[in-house]
Amino acid sequence: MTEQTLARPRTLELIPLCLSAAALAVLVFAAVGWSWLLTGLLSIAVVTWPLAATDVTQHRLPNVLVLPCYPVAAVSIAAHLFTTGASPALPLIVAGIALAGFVLMHLLGGMGMGDVKLAGVLGMLLGALGLTSAMVGFAAAFALGALAGAWAMATRHRAATHRIPFGPFLLAGFWIGVAAHAVAPV
DSSP, rough: OOOOOOOOOOOHHHHHHHHHHHHHHHHHHHSSSSSTTHHHHHHHHHHHHHHHHHHHHHOOHHHHHHHTHHHHHHHHHHHHHHHHHHOOOOHHHHHHHHHHHHHHHTTTSSSSSHHHHHHHHHHHHHHHHHHHHHHHHHHHHHHHHHHHHHHHHHSSHHHTTTTOOOOOHHHHHHHHHHHHHHSSOO
């Protein structure tokens, strides 16, 4: 099966993309300042809006948007760890736990593979910010997803058997985790 192409955005569609990327860039700078982590976090800021919009409309998280974030995040984290002398253990452990957990949920039928791939890179970056950011980020993603699912079923917009795109909640949780680091860096 071939991967669908991304629709080329119209000029008016670029406005929310640019505004959200700019707002997230301010949040990133507040969280890490002039750090090597800035690059990895900004790569997620750039793809947040297109990923969320694509997942809501097409129920997919395109590899062309998710996979390039992995090497950017890895190099960003490696440079940060090299310059600060910090241990690479936490980013690797959080990414591994996120990937393993999401693979298990995928095998049980609860998550798509796009969610699995996105969770890995988000976990790696949240882990670089600290355990608190990682825990807050993933807990917020699941809490927001659960609230949306409960609301959809309560208002009969969706039955319990319908799938709700989880990518936007993963991304929202990620940014809540980054905000948690900006408020109380560990």
